[in-house]
Amino acid sequence: MIKILTINCSPKKDGNTAKLLKIFQSEADRIGLEVVPINLYEEKEDFFHGKLDQKVKKLTRVQALMSKSDGFVIATPTYWFNTPAILKNFIDNLTPLEENNWMLEGKVGGFIVYEPQGGGVEVLKNLAMTFNHMGVAIAPYSLIFYRGRQDKWALADIKLLARVMKAEVEAQKKLIDDKVYDILPDDNKLRESID
Numbered sequence: 001m002i003k004i005l006t007i008n009c010s011p012k013k014d015g016n017t018a019k020l021l022k023i024f025q026s027e028a029d030r031i032g033l034e035v036v037p038i039n040l041y042e043e044k045e046d047f048f049h050g051k052l053d054q055k056v057k058k059l060t061r062v063q064a065l066m067s068k069s070d071g072f073v074i075a076t077p078t079y080w081f082n083t084p085a086i087l088k089n090f091i092d093n094l095t096p097l098e099e100n101n102w103m104l105e106g107k108v109g110g111f112i113v114y115e116p117q118g119g120g121v122e123v124l125k126n127l128a129m130t131f132n133h134m135g136v137a138i139a140p141y142s143l144i145f146y147r148g149r150q151d152k153w154a155l156a157d158i159k160l161l162a163r164v165m166k167a168e169v170e171a172q173k174k175l176i177d178d179k180v181y182d183i184l185p186d187d188n189k190l191r192e193s194i195d
Helices: 016-030 061-068 085-092 095-099 120-133 152-177 185-194
Strands: 003-008 034-039 071-077 108-114 137-146
Touching (some): 016 034, 137 152
């Protein structure tokens, strides 16, 4: 069964961000996805130490869930037109997964931003760029902003996101099986020629 994490970045367990994730969860349940909910405010992750090139000795609970899942949906409000600090710290703490054999490579990511006062598009751009650099596939219709009741289209897109993620996970599994992401000997030579 395909496993998708839903990551709530709001301190409000029943707020608008959580309600948007419930729409995703409902459709995911309907089409047979296994959904594992995470509330970042319950995880109590330390601030990222900033040290690079560190071998991972033990994964945090969320890092382990991320590395074992097929994909994830991050839902967040905007704070001051930007990413909440808890989400930024969460992303920083994923750095060891990238540095230790690209542990998120081939995962599928979806993003929902609740932005009653703006900033959603900027947050979505930053999330897409960051996670794509970590090897995460960004499927069509997976960058959703919701400003409020006028954005009825976004609610339909959240349901669509579940269906698109299922198809994208299946496609990514084939790419991994076909070793598309493997580094070829010529790739290292190319890197050396540029340095």
